[in-house]
Amino acid sequence: MTQAPSAPRRSDATRAAILQAARESFAAEGYERATIRTIARAVGIDPSMVMRYYGSKERLFIAASDTDLHLPDLGAIPAQEVGEVLVAHFLDRWEGDDVLTALLRVGVTHQAGAERMHEIVRRQLVPVVTAVCPDPADVPRRAALVTSQILGLALARFVLRFPPAVEMTREELIAWVAPTVQRYLTAAAP
Amino acid sequence: MTQAPSAPRRSDATRAAILQAARESFAAEGYERATIRTIARAVGIDPSMVMRYYGSKERLFIAASDTDLHLPDLGAIPAQEVGEVLVAHFLDRWEGDDVLTALLRVGVTHQAGAERMHEIVRRQLVPVVTAVCPDPADVPRRAALVTSQILGLALARFVLRFPPAVEMTREELIAWVAPTVQRYLTAAAP
DNA sequence: GTCTATAATTCGATAGAC
DNA sequence: GTCTATCGAATTATAGAC
Numbered sequence: 001m002t003q004a005p006s007a008p009r010r011s012d013a014t015r016a017a018i019l020q021a022a023r024e025s026f027a028a029e030g031y032e033r034a035t036i037r038t039i040a041r042a043v044g045i046d047p048s049m050v051m052r053y054y055g056s057k058e059r060l061f062i063a064a065s066d067t068d069l070h071l072p073d074l075g076a077i078p079a080q081e082v083g084e085v086l087v088a089h090f091l092d093r094w095e096g097d098d099v100l101t102a103l104l105r106v107g108v109t110h111q112a113g114a115e116r117m118h119e120i121v122r123r124q125l126v127p128v129v130t131a132v133c134p135d136p137a138d139v140p141r142r143a144a145l146v147t148s149q150i151l152g153l154a155l156a157r158f159v160l161r162f163p164p165a166v167e168m169t170r171e172e173l174i175a176w177v178a179p180t181v182q183r184y185l186t187a188a189a190p
Numbered sequence: 191m192t193q194a195p196s197a198p199r200r201s202d203a204t205r206a207a208i209l210q211a212a213r214e215s216f217a218a219e220g221y222e223r224a225t226i227r228t229i230a231r232a233v234g235i236d237p238s239m240v241m242r243y244y245g246s247k248e249r250l251f252i253a254a255s256d257t258d259l260h261l262p263d264l265g266a267i268p269a270q271e272v273g274e275v276l277v278a279h280f281l282d283r284w285e286g287d288d289v290l291t292a293l294l295r296v297g298v299t300h301q302a303g304a305e306r307m308h309e310i311v312r313r314q315l316v317p318v319v320t321a322v323c324p325d326p327a328d329v330p331r332r333a334a335l336v337t338s339q340i341l342g343l344a345l346a347r348f349v350l351r352f353p354p355a356v357e358m359t360r361e362e363l364i365a366w367v368a369p370t371v372q373r374y375l376t377a378a379a380p
Numbered sequence: 381g382t383c384t385a386t387a388a389t390t391c392g393a394t395a396g397a398c
Numbered sequence: 399g400t401c402t403a404t405c406g407a408a409t410t411a412t413a414g415a416c
Contacts, residue, residue, distance in 0.1 A: 011381080029299070030220075030222070030298065030299035032220070032222035032223060032299070033222060033299065035408090035409070035410090036409085036410070036411090037408095037409080037410095045382085046382065046383055046384090047410090047411095048382080048383070048384090048411090048412090049381080049382070049383090051410080051411065051412085052381085052382090056410080056411080057409095057410065057411095104298070105298055105299060107350055108220065108294070108295055108298040108299070108345070108349055108350070109219070109220035109222070109223065109295060109298070109299055114349075114350050114351070117350055117352075118350070118352060118353075121352065140353070140354040141354045141358060141362070141366075143354065144346055144352050144354035144355040144358070145355075145366055145367070147342075147346055147352065147355075148339070148342040148343045148345065148346040148347075148355065148367075149338070149339055149342050149370070150342070151342045151345055151346065151350075152337075152338040152339050152340070152341045152342020152343065152345065153338045153342065155298070155338065155341055155342065155345065156334055156337055156338040156341065157338075159298055159304075160297055160298070160304050160307055160308070160341075161304070162308060162311065162334050162337065163308075163330070164330040164331045164333065164334035165334040165335075165337075165338065168331060168334070172331070175380035176331075176335055176374070176380060177335070177338075179373070179380075180339070180370045180373070183369070183370070184366065190365035190366060190369075201399075225390085225391070225392085226391080226392065226393090227390090227391080227392095235400085236400065236401055236402090237392090237393095238393090238394085238400080238401070238402090239399080239400070239401085241392080241393065241394085242399085242400090246392080246393080247391095247392065247393095
């Protein structure tokens with residue numbers, strides 16, 4: 001029997017604060033350099049409480065990186081605008097909180113992070129991509145190409161912080177990158 | 191007075207073996223999980239020898255990540271082929287050894303790695319990009335866009351190992367991605 | 381629920397014998 | 399040049415008092 005979802009625990013606020021601090025720490029430091037101690041200090045609690053609530057560092061990361069991209073239904077917008085909509089959405093999502101940066105930083109050096117990214121692409125991006133792809137057999141490859149450009153842009157701008165990628169405005173980035181994503185999604189296969 | 195470059199030390203072979211093992215270790219594990227002990231064991235020497243030769247873990251990384259991309263002179267090839275040539279060159283370069291994977295894995299979590307990548311883009315990619323860009327003022331932005339797509343592709347294929355990105359052939363990848371790089375380099379600014 | 385104390389590892393780095 | 403021995407610090411994780 002599962003726990004009734006209507007039974008809030010008194011510790012829910014603390015648990016949420018731990019997750020938020022964990023996302024910030026993983027996003028800023030990566031998996032290895034982020035520490036239970038630092039996360040606990042940011043929340044103002046004892047490190048042992050983090051262990052009590054989440055069991056281990058890896059389970060804490062799993063909980064902190066569980067996210068819904070809230071991708072728009074690409075079938076409901078004009079076909080020639082899907083690239084622009086998708087790039088704009090990801091830029092907003094990346095700047096909105098630390099989940100995606102945490103996923104990227106952790107995914108590069110920790111297996112659990114890479115698996116989380118695989119899962120998010122497969123369960124959230126692939127379904128919306130299917131709505132606009134000309135050939136169902138191409139969907140995984142097209143989704144992978146879109147992912148490569150979106151992740152590469154985020155890497156350059158938010159993680160490696162290449163000066164030109166940081167200085168470009170949101171509008172400039174969309175104007176340059178949206179046609180790439182548009183082509184990966186809807187152009188005839190080369 | 192600098193040391194004569196014609197004076198090979200007896201330890202040069204060992205030093206080279208250390209650098210190679212370091213590249214493999216940094217590429218496979220990232221900066222934090224790569225250890226002096228593991229690198230030394232791969233070479234068959236004592237860990238203290240690594241410290242004696244390179245002084246510290248960070249200086250070892252700096253030495254191991256010093257690389258020449260050997261980028262082709264884009265001014266010497268047909269203008270409409272620069273995208274294809276560049277993508278093919280980077281794919282070959284990425285599969286040729288472990289330097290670029292090491293740089294990418296380390297750059298995401300360690301400052302020295304990110305700075306090395308900045309330096310390589312600025313000193314090696316920007317100059318060859320300049321030869322084909324229509325407007326000199328756009329060169330840094332265009333180089334950053336090319337970098338975002340190249341790094342994103344390498345991230346998906348060689349680091350995160352998304353199944354579709356791994357399974358696509360070299361020719362498929364070039365056919366899809368070369369037009370992106372071509373546009374970033376030579377198309378009119380949007 | 382909260383905290384103290386500490387176990388058990390592991391790491392980079394150093395000192396010094398040979 | 400090469401190795402043994404070890405320091406000092408940091409980490410995750412656990413046991414148990416209150």
